[in-house]
Amino acid sequence: MHDRLTIVKVGGKVVEELDSLKAFIKDFASIAGQKILVHGGGRSATAIAQQLGLETKMVEGRRITDQNMLDVVVMVYGGLVNKNIVAQLQALNKQAVGLTGADLDLVRAVKRPVKDIDYGYAGDVTGVNTEQIEDLIKNGVIPVVAPLTHDGKGQMLNTNADTMAAELAKAFASVFRVSLVYCFEKKGVLSNPADDDSLIANLSYEMFDEYKESGVINDGMVPKLDNGFAALKRGVSEVFITNIKGLSSGLSSGTLLSLD
Numbered sequence: 001m002h003d004r005l006t007i008v009k010v011g012g013k014v015v016e017e018l019d020s021l022k023a024f025i026k027d028f029a030s031i032a033g034q035k036i037l038v039h040g041g042g043r044s045a046t047a048i049a050q051q052l053g054l055e056t057k058m059v060e061g062r063r064i065t066d067q068n069m070l071d072v073v074v075m076v077y078g079g080l081v082n083k084n085i086v087a088q089l090q091a092l093n094k095q096a097v098g099l100t101g102a103d104l105d106l107v108r109a110v111k112r113p114v115k116d117i118d119y120g121y122a123g124d125v126t127g128v129n130t131e132q133i134e135d136l137i138k139n140g141v142i143p144v145v146a147p148l149t150h151d152g153k154g155q156m157l158n159t160n161a162d163t164m165a166a167e168l169a170k171a172f173a174s175v176f177r178v179s180l181v182y183c184f185e186k187k188g189v190l191s192n193p194a195d196d197d198s199l200i201a202n203l204s205y206e207m208f209d210e211y212k213e214s215g216v217i218n219d220g221m222v223p224k225l226d227n228g229f230a231a232l233k234r235g236v237s238e239v240f241i242t243n244i245k246g247l248s249s250g251l252s253s254g255t256l257l258s259l260d
């Protein structure tokens, strides 16, 4: 039987403010066993780009990443956000190491081919190298992974953080019993996005399709769930969508995905 590995992805709304980041890190640190943290930071990148006079363009939840925007996201995700998280974990005596996809050749990608839209330096993942960080994880070190990849020829690329988490989860599923947790600001997937109490505790793929069709599930939740179901299909043991409270309660609340 493989050991359990919990991979938590935390989004931009939680990491952009110090108070919510601290609360999240405290709950994340209390999860028993081996873990990886994948962070976003899209909101911070947008804010800093604006201060630098760069306009943000998103298409279907993906950032159009030209050379200037790539410089911003490498600095913000690989630097500011990543190191603040590592420092918060160290403050709780948790041994953590901050990584991008280029570090230890963790995640390779190709620049997304231009079809109708040119996403610029957006990376589509081609491979995950689990070998280098497996021993780190087994020794209790927490990898903190930024949503940045590389192409193996010296080019950094910007990859959506939800996708990054799902790709890591799929790759580690052959080595660990993986739980993938998407932590964001709502209780989980809601049947009425205006009503915070309308939590869907169990979401099947069929229900997801129907809710997507009727527009109940939309926006950033669609790629998140596409990624989550793809991970389940590829051997990840469980996928949760939850908030900080769900995380601190030992994953007893939130939305659990199922394939049937």
Ligand SMILES: Nc1ncnc2c1ncn2[C@@H]1O[C@H](COP(=O)(O)OP(=O)(O)O)[C@@H](O)[C@H]1O
Binding pocket: 010, 011, 012, 013, 014, 040, 042, 061, 183, 184, 185, 186, 188, 189, 190, 191, 192, 193, 216, 217, 218, 219, 220, 221, 224
């Ligand atoms: N049915 C739904 N239940 C919950 N959230 C939903 C739903 N449909 C759309 N959303 C939206 O999806 C967003 C989460 O996606 P995203 O912004 O990509 O999250 P993050 O970047 O924090 O991971 C929520 O802020 C919410 O507005």
Ligand SMILES: CC(=O)N[C@@H](CCC(=O)OP(=O)(O)O)C(=O)O
Binding pocket: 010, 011, 012, 013, 039, 040, 041, 042, 043, 045, 061, 062, 063, 073, 122, 123, 147, 158, 159, 160, 161, 162
């Ligand atoms: C290609 C692409 O869109 N990359 C994302 C990576 C950050 C991210 O996903 O952050 P959140 O989880 O906070 O949204 C972006 O630059 O916004």
